[in-house]
Amino acid sequence: MIDKILTPDEAVAGVEDGMTIMVGGFLATGSPQILMEALVRKGVKHLTVIGNDGGLDAGQPAGDFAAKTARGIGLLLENHMVDHIIASHVGVNPKLNEQFADGSLRYTLVPQGTLAEKCRAAAYGLGGVLTPVGLGTPMETDKDELGRDKIVMEIDGKKWLYERPITADYAFIRPSLADKYGNYMCSKTTRNFNIVMAGAAKKTIIAPERLVEVGETDPDLWQVAGGLVDVIVEGEKRWQI
Amino acid sequence: MADLKERIARRCAKEFEDGDFINLGIGLPTMVADYLPPDIEVTCHSENGFAGIDDVVTDPADLDVDIINSGGVYVKALPRAKFFDTAEGFGLVRGGHVKATVLGAMEVAENGDLANWIVPGKRVAGMGGAMDLCVGCPQVIITMLHTQKGNHKIKKECTLPLTAEKCVTKIITEMAVMEVTDEGIVVTELHPDFTKEEVQEATGVELIWADDLKPYDED
Numbered sequence: 266m267i268d269k270i271l272t273p274d275e276a277v278a279g280v281e282d283g284m285t286i287m288v289g290g291f292l293a294t295g296s297p298q299i300l301m302e303a304l305v306r307k308g309v310k311h312l313t314v315i316g317n318d319g320g321l322d323a324g325q326p327a328g329d330f331a332a333k334t335a336r337g338i339g340l341l342l343e344n345h346m347v348d349h350i351i352a353s354h355v356g357v358n359p360k361l362n363e364q365f366a367d368g369s370l371r372y373t374l375v376p377q378g379t380l381a382e383k384c385r386a387a388a389y390g391l392g393g394v395l396t397p398v399g400l401g402t403p404m405e406t407d408k409d410e411l412g413r414d415k416i417v418m419e420i421d422g423k424k425w426l427y428e429r430p431i432t433a434d435y436a437f438i439r440p441s442l443a444d445k446y447g448n449y450m451c452s453k454t455t456r457n458f459n460i461v462m463a464g465a466a467k468k469t470i471i472a473p474e475r476l477v478e479v480g481e482t483d484p485d486l487w488q489v490a491g492g493l494v495d496v497i498v499e500g501e502k503r504w505q506i
Numbered sequence: 507m508a509d510l511k512e513r514i515a516r517r518c519a520k521e522f523e524d525g526d527f528i529n530l531g532i533g534l535p536t537m538v539a540d541y542l543p544p545d546i547e548v549t550c551h552s553e554n555g556f557a558g559i560d561d562v563v564t565d566p567a568d569l570d571v572d573i574i575n576s577g578g579v580y581v582k583a584l585p586r587a588k589f590f591d592t593a594e595g596f597g598l599v600r601g602g603h604v605k606a607t608v609l610g611a612m613e614v615a616e617n618g619d620l621a622n623w624i625v626p627g628k629r630v631a632g633m634g635g636a637m638d639l640c641v642g643c644p645q646v647i648i649t650m651l652h653t654q655k656g657n658h659k660i661k662k663e664c665t666l667p668l669t670a671e672k673c674v675t676k677i678i679t680e681m682a683v684m685e686v687t688d689e690g691i692v693v694t695e696l697h698p699d700f701t702k703e704e705v706q707e708a709t710g711v712e713l714i715w716a717d718d719l720k721p722y723d724e725d
Contacts, residue, residue, distance in 0.1 A: 291554040291555065291574070291576075291578075291592075292554075292574065292578035294554075294571070294572070294574045294578070295572075317554075317592070318632075321578070325578075326577075326578045326579060328579075329566070330563070330566075330569065330580050352632065353632055353633060353634050353635065354631060354632035354633070354634040355630060355631065355632045356629075356630070356631025356632055357578065362629055362630070365630065372630070372632075374630075374632045374633060376633055376635070376636075376637040376638050377553060377592065377596060377633075377634055377635040377638060378553075378592070378593075378595075378596025378597075378599060378600060378635060378638035378642075379637075379638070380592075381591070381592035381593040381595075381596060382593060382596075385593050396600065397600070397641050398600065398637050398638050398641045398642070398670075399637055400641075400670075400671060401619075401668050401670070401671035402637060402667060402668045402669065402670065402671075403624075403667045404637065441572070451591075452572045452589075453555065453556065453570065453572040453573050453583070453589045454552075454554055454555030454556055454572060454573050454574050454589060455555075455572050456555055456589060456590065456591040456592075457554060457555055457591060457592050458591070458592055459591070460591035460592075460593065461591060461592060461593050488591075503571065504571040506566070506569065506571065
């Protein structure tokens with residue numbers, strides 16, 4: 266069987282300045298921390314990042330369970346590695362608004378459900394999706410993430426917004442459990458974008474919290490096919506409070 | 507102010523019945539869950555990843571770092587919870603399977619247009635799932651203070667960029683309960699602390715008073 270296992274640094278070796286990456290997670294829950302750390306070590310700059318949000322800054326969320334370090338995409342923002350973020354929400358991590366204000370970062374907002382479908386369309390060979398979400402709002406009149414005009418279609422008397430697939434050079438994903446072929450599952454609310462981003466980029470890299478041998482577990486567990494996974498990285502830890 | 511928000515949350519909780527599947531936004535809408543009648547089962551959808559939100563985690567012994575709500579807060583899941591990825595979560599929403607969403611508003615127009623996500627030139631947060639929820643949920647219930655420091659929030663037309671067109675079905679404020687209809691905004695309940703004239707003055711459109719106008723039900 267093909268060996269997909271690389272170290273985190275080997276896995277991100279091909280990521281170059283100016284590339285586009287997708288990162289799973291929702292406010293960093295389900296984001297592959299060791300891959301973000303490897304990108305920081307590589308020192309890559311001017312990234313376009315596709316994700317739900319900007320992850321968390323150190324000390325977030327407020328309260329007893331705050332993270333001691335920046336998490337997920339927040340780690341890339343802390344290190345000024347991002348030029349453009351494509352997300353549904355950019356209000357939580359304060360690094361975002363700081364960098365919008367100083368002009369070093371720009372954003373494209375996409376409704377959360379639409380962003381998921383754009384990823385899914387790219388992964389599963391669709392020409393895009395037709396959605397009613399965003400009609401009559403800036404989502405209809407503003408340009409999309411690549412500066413293209415939006416298209417409204419009227420089909421059988423009903424209006425729809427056409428949303429194109431979204432793709433990237435790399436997708437970075439954090440399963441809870443994977444086997445060495447790359448089949449994986451994400452526990453509870455870590456599923457978020459970690460399911461739809463698989464196969465949506467040129468290369469899909471996963472950092473499972475637990476890696477098992479093929480056949481060691483019931484195949485019925487798997488949510489995503491290992492055939493979508495190019496690289497597996499070991500060492501992702503359960504998030505520690 | 508806190509009392510007024512509690513009043514609105516209490517009143518909103520009466521909108522739901524046993525078996526309902528709903529989504530509560532962040533802030534005042536989240537408070538609605540605290541006032542749901544204990545004898546009914548309502549399942550709350552959390553767009554980040556599951557249906558069946560239970561209480562916020564306060565005891566570290568209950569903490570599961572794999573379960574957050576859409577505000578990023580660690581929460582518990584009910585035994586009937588179903589976890590989902592973002593595509594499934596919003597499929598449930600867009601497909602009309604989540605009966606109601608409760609959200610705040612900056613502006614609501616007479617025709618039900620809603621603006622609640624961006625003020626041009628101000629700090630940007632993003633729409634998150636709000637556009638999907640407003641388009642997809644059959645009932646869009648707005649819970650808010652009736653005015654913004656005396657300025658009208660219920661208007662002929664929204665001046666801010668919209669979240670969704672013609673989506674609002676009901677507005678619950680500290681003053682009144684209103685339904686958005688083809689004829690206009692109909693007041694169905696009036697709080698005894700206010701007169702019809704005061705509510706009208708706080709509203710930017712001509713209100714229609716229901717024939718069977720009732721006192722605001724907040725006990």
